[in-house]
Amino acid sequence: xxxxxxxxxSLRGLALFSGLGQPxxxxxxxxxxxxxxxxxxxxxxxxxxxxxxxxILDGEAAVRIxxxxxSRLRRGDFFGEVSTLLGAAPTADIVAESPLHCLEVPGPDLxxxxxxxxxxxxxxxxxxxxxxQDALAWRG
Amino acid sequence: MAGLGExxxxxGDYPVVVVGSGPGGLQASYSLSRLGxxxxxxxxxxxxxxxxxxxPIYERLLSWTKLETPCPVDSREYEWYDHNSLIADEPxxxxxxxxxxxxxxxxxxxxxxxxxxxxxxxxxxLQVRYGCTWESTRREDDGSLVLTTTDGEYRCRAAVFALGxxxxxxxxxxxxxxxxxxxxxxxxxxxxxxxxxxxxxKRNSAFELADGLEEWASxxxxxSPRPVAVLSSVRARYLQPYEDWTLGGGTVVLxxxxxxxxxxxxxxxxxxxxxxxxxxxxLEADEVIAATGFTTPLRDLGKLGVxxxxxxxxxxxxxxxxxxxxxxxxxAGNASQGAAGLRKHGVGSSSxxxxxxxxxxxxxARRLAETHLGVRAPRERVKRGELVSFLLQELTSxxxxxxxxxxxxxxxxxxxxxxxxxxxxxxxxxxxxCVAVAVEENAAGEIYPAVYVASGGAVTEHLLDxxxxxxxxxxxxxRRLTELL
Numbered sequence: 001x002x003x004x005x006x007x008x009x010s011l012r013g014l015a016l017f018s019g020l021g022q023p024x025x026x027x028x029x030x031x032x033x034x035x036x037x038x039x040x041x042x043x044x045x046x047x048x049x050x051x052x053x054x055x056i057l058d059g060e061a062a063v064r065i066x067x068x069x070x071s072r073l074r075r076g077d078f079f080g081e082v083s084t085l086l087g088a089a090p091t092a093d094i095v096a097e098s099p100l101h102c103l104e105v106p107g108p109d110l111x112x113x114x115x116x117x118x119x120x121x122x123x124x125x126x127x128x129x130x131x132x133q134d135a136l137a138w139r140g
Numbered sequence: 141m142a143g144l145g146e147x148x149x150x151x152g153d154y155p156v157v158v159v160g161s162g163p164g165g166l167q168a169s170y171s172l173s174r175l176g177x178x179x180x181x182x183x184x185x186x187x188x189x190x191x192x193x194x195x196p197i198y199e200r201l202l203s204w205t206k207l208e209t210p211c212p213v214d215s216r217e218y219e220w221y222d223h224n225s226l227i228a229d230e231p232x233x234x235x236x237x238x239x240x241x242x243x244x245x246x247x248x249x250x251x252x253x254x255x256x257x258x259x260x261x262x263x264x265x266l267q268v269r270y271g272c273t274w275e276s277t278r279r280e281d282d283g284s285l286v287l288t289t290t291d292g293e294y295r296c297r298a299a300v301f302a303l304g305x306x307x308x309x310x311x312x313x314x315x316x317x318x319x320x321x322x323x324x325x326x327x328x329x330x331x332x333x334x335x336x337x338x339x340x341x342k343r344n345s346a347f348e349l350a351d352g353l354e355e356w357a358s359x360x361x362x363x364s365p366r367p368v369a370v371l372s373s374v375r376a377r378y379l380q381p382y383e384d385w386t387l388g389g390g391t392v393v394l395x396x397x398x399x400x401x402x403x404x405x406x407x408x409x410x411x412x413x414x415x416x417x418x419x420x421x422x423l424e425a426d427e428v429i430a431a432t433g434f435t436t437p438l439r440d441l442g443k444l445g446v447x448x449x450x451x452x453x454x455x456x457x458x459x460x461x462x463x464x465x466x467x468x469x470x471x472a473g474n475a476s477q478g479a480a481g482l483r484k485h486g487v488g489s490s491s492x493x494x495x496x497x498x499x500x501x502x503x504x505a506r507r508l509a510e511t512h513l514g515v516r517a518p519r520e521r522v523k524r525g526e527l528v529s530f531l532l533q534e535l536t537s538x539x540x541x542x543x544x545x546x547x548x549x550x551x552x553x554x555x556x557x558x559x560x561x562x563x564x565x566x567x568x569x570x571x572x573x574c575v576a577v578a579v580e581e582n583a584a585g586e587i588y589p590a591v592y593v594a595s596g597g598a599v600t601e602h603l604l605d606x607x608x609x610x611x612x613x614x615x616x617x618x619r620r621l622t623e624l625l
Contacts, residue, residue, distance in 0.1 A: 005312050007451060023397035023413040027365040031433075032373075034449045035455035035480060038464060042568050048601050050484030050546070050582065089601075099447070106486025108583035113625070116416070 007034060010057045011103070014076045016123045024117065028103075035104050037096040044080055044094040051090055052107045053080045059100035064093045072097070081124060084110045141594015149180035149269040151292030155513055157182065159287070161268045162190015163257055167498045168300045169266050174229055175517055180296075181266065182289060184273040186244045188261045188472070189254040191306045198352030201253055202344065202377035203495060204246040205237040211537075213238060215282050223495035224248055224394035226260045227502065236260045247377060276440050285468055287446075298468035298512045300504070301441070301455075305474040305492070309435040309453055315401035316340065319408070319428040325349060330358045333419045338410055338425035340398060342368050346431035347378035350391065354381060361423060363394040364432075372488070396421055401428055412482030436475045446467060454478045459565035460507045461500055470508055476500040481547040481564050485582045489547040499540045499548055503560055518578035519557040527552060528621050531577050535589040535612045541579040544588065549576040567592065567599055575625060589617070590622055 007029040011017045017025065035054070037043055043061060044051050055078045063070040063079070070092060073079060083090040084107045105113050114121040158169050161183035169181045185193065203223035211217040214231035225237040236259050240252040248256070261268065273290040280286060280295075287294040308321035322345045324330065329352060336359040339346045343364075350360050360381060368374055368382060384391040395416035402409040408428045412421040435453035438446060446463040447456040455471055457465060457478035463469040471478060477491035479500075490496025509515035522530045534541060534550045536567050540560050541550060549563040553574045575591040580603070588606040592599050601625050604617060 021413075023365065023415050023418070026397040027395070027415040030366055031450040031453070034451070036447055036449055045567060047599075048482075048484075048567070049603065050482070052486065054484065081344075098494065104483070105485060108486045 007057075007103070011055075014055065014057075016055060016078060016120055018123070019119050020117070024124065025105075028113075028117065028120075033104050033106070035102045037100040037102070039096050039098050039100075041049055041096050041100075042093050043096060043100065043102070044083070044090045044092075046091060046093045047089050049089050050107060051083055053084050053105040053110045053113075054078060054094070054102045055105075057101040057103060060097040061100055062095050062097050064095055065091075071075075078124070078127070080107075081110070081128075142190065147269055147271075148267040149182060149272075151289065152180075153295045154178060154180045154296050155296060156180075156508065157285075157287055157294045157296040157301065158300040158302060159183070160190060160473065161185055161188045161261070161270065161305065162192065162304050162473055163226060163494050164471075164476070164497055164501060165190065165268075165300070165302030165303070166257060166261050166266055167501035168302055168472040168505055169268070170226065170228065170260075170264055171502045172300075172509070173264075173266070175505060175509045175515055177505070177509050177513060177515060179300075180294060181268045182272040182274060182287075182291075182294070183268050183270050183425060183429075184423045186266065186270050188258045190257075190302075191304045192196075192250055192257060194250075194251045195323070196250055196345070196348050197322070197325060198329070198348060199239070199250045200245075200377065201247050201250065202375040203493060205235075205241050205248060206246060207238060207241055207243065216539065217537045219495075220537065220542060223493070224253060224256060226257070226494075227498045228264060230264075233260070235262055236263065242418075247291075274439070277444060279444055283468070298470060298508050299510070300470045300472050301438075301475070302472040302501075303437050303475060303476075305434045305436050305454065307435045307437045309433050309451075310427045311340070311432045311451075313398050313401060315403070316430055316432075318403045319401060319430055322346070322349060322429060322431040323434075325429050329353060329356045332359045332427060335426040336407075336424065337361070338363070338402075338408065338423060338428045339431050340364065340428065341431035341433065342366070342393065343373045343431070343433065344375060344378060345373045345433065347381055349431055350381035350430060351378045354384070354391070359390065359392075360423070361392040361394065363396045363398060363399045363410075363412060365395060366396050367416055368393060378589040406623055408447045433516055437546075441469065449478060449480075459562040459568075465513075468512055470504055472501045472504060473497055476504070479562065481544075481562065482567075484580060487545055487581045489545075490543050491547075493515065495543050496547075499544055499560070503548065519559060521556045522552050522558050524556065527556075527575075527625065528618055529613070530558075530576070531591075531621060532589075532613045532617050535579060536610065538579075541577070545587070546578050546580040549578040549592070551576045563592075570597070591621065593624055 008025045061073045156179035158181040205224045206221040209221040237256040240256045278287045308323045337357040339362045381391045385393040396412035397413045407426045410423045449456045455478040476497045506517040540548045551559045580590045586606040589603040589604040
């Protein structure tokens with residue numbers, strides 16, 4: 001069982017939310033945004049519209065296309081931002097590999113959320129830059 | 141009244157035990173009864189109604205029952221217009237709440253709602269053992285569940301917990317233990333005459349208080365960290381104080397994290413930090429009320445693996461409202477919101493409200509009967525030549541699809557048999573070639589049909605255009621759906 005403080009404490013330990021004060025963390029820790037998925041359940045579905053942005057608080061998830069696992073996501077990782085920001089359906093499934101505990105920012109709220117929390121936006125941007133760099137290095 | 145004084149369902153062995161006699165428990169019991177599933181309903185209360193025996197404290201509900209509609213009042217379609225009655229298969233049992241409505245207001249009072257639920261239980265012959273409190277739970281080696289109660293032990297293969305989300309919950313703010321919760325606020329509004337009232341919270345219960353106190357309090361301030369979500373977390377029924385705030389009428393609505401509440405002589409001192417608009421705030425109030433929500437009284441179910449969401453207040457559930465697949469621990473009523481569904485475009489289910497969870501309970505009962513008791517629930521069949529018109533009619537008028545957007549879907553299997561199922565479950569399990577349709581809504585508030593076609597193991601999503609009158613039976617929809625199928 002968790003309470004409001006536990007979600008705030010969990011967020012505080014993540015790089016994505018580093019440097020945020022208590023009031024800002026309390027605002028982000030919306031109880032309606034807390035999600036749990038049993039192992040094996042899909043969180044994002046390839047080709048399905050209307051998904052959101054997820055931050056993993058605990059557990060592991062796999063990025064999959066059909067049966068192929070492309071990568072593994074863990075506490076502090078996030079996903080769903082590309083499809084949400086571009087208004088496109090995800091190009092891969094995200095599947096819970098263990099009981100998965102997440103914070104979901106609903107799709108329509110993401111832009112407002114990032115503008116309201118510029119430090120979080122900067123961290124998202126840095127991660128996207130690293131992912132791009134990795135992808136380019138792999139190609140090269 | 142059914143069950144009162146008779147004390148049916150003595151302790152013993154039953155296939156299923158239902159805990160609770162609010163709308164969730166009554167709907168679950170009704171649905172199990174109509175499947176022929178023997179079960180015992182127990183309740184700690186002494187009469188039906190659950191939370192509606194007590195809340196909302198200022199008596200007016202937020203959901204409607206309409207008396208005049210374009211469809212017959214004993215039809216399934218009428219459920220669209222009546223968000224408060226429990227659902228029945230027999231036409232004569234539909235729309236029970238009509239008997240409790242006057243034409244003074246389209247929304248019933250708390251007392252009317254309580255009366256409607258009692259009438260449903262009586263007219264449909266539901267048997268509830270009142271005054272029987274569930275105290276603890278254990279699982280036996282053979283997998284059965286044992287519920288210990290004040291009357292003795294109940295052993296069952298599956299249990300349905302319809303406990304309500306009704307236990308007062310306070311957010312962890314220093315000093316908040318000094319102030320009453322919403323549930324303890326004075327029902328006599330005279331007590332707030334001329335006072336400065338500070339309400340912690342900005343959801344329905346907070347706004348219900350504010351709405352009820354506008355004629356009494358000299359000043360009302362509502363505060364919580366997140367902005368008001370108009371028409372989602374606060375329904376139109378209670379928006380008067382919000383309009384007051386936006387038009388500058390004196391009521392104040394703040395986005396602020398409350399640092400502490402201090403009792404001072406004759407009142408309270410509140411220290412808060414603005415969130416949407418940063419800045420320190422210090423306020424004085426004569427009364428502070430914590431309208432910070434409720435929690436599900438799960439007792440010892442955590443020991444049996446029940447996890448939670450929403451700050452520990454709601455059980456985390458599978459798409460069929462079970463604590464985990466095969467656990468036999470099901471939930472009905474308000475707590476069925478613990479199965480979040482797809483939440484496409486951020487649109488949540490209507491599961492916290494009667495008009496949403498009454499359908500969950502029916503689907504859950506069928507699932508429970510089939511997976512835990514081997515009872516095959518009856519299904520209607522759609523003739524091949526009528527598939528397109530059937531699906532478009534469902535998309536236009538099926539109350540399940542409209543109450544539970546992108547949450548419950550109408551599925552037609554290859555055999556022509558048809559089901560109402562949780563869309564998330566249907567999408568994720570292996571299935572033969574078939575079709576599912578759901579009513580969906582996007583961020584712009586547009587409502588449109590979604591068609592999911594399963595073929596060769598894969599599912600493709602097809603979103604049809606919105607229609608201004610929400611009638612999807614026209615030629616263009618027929619053409620498009622025929623093409624897809």
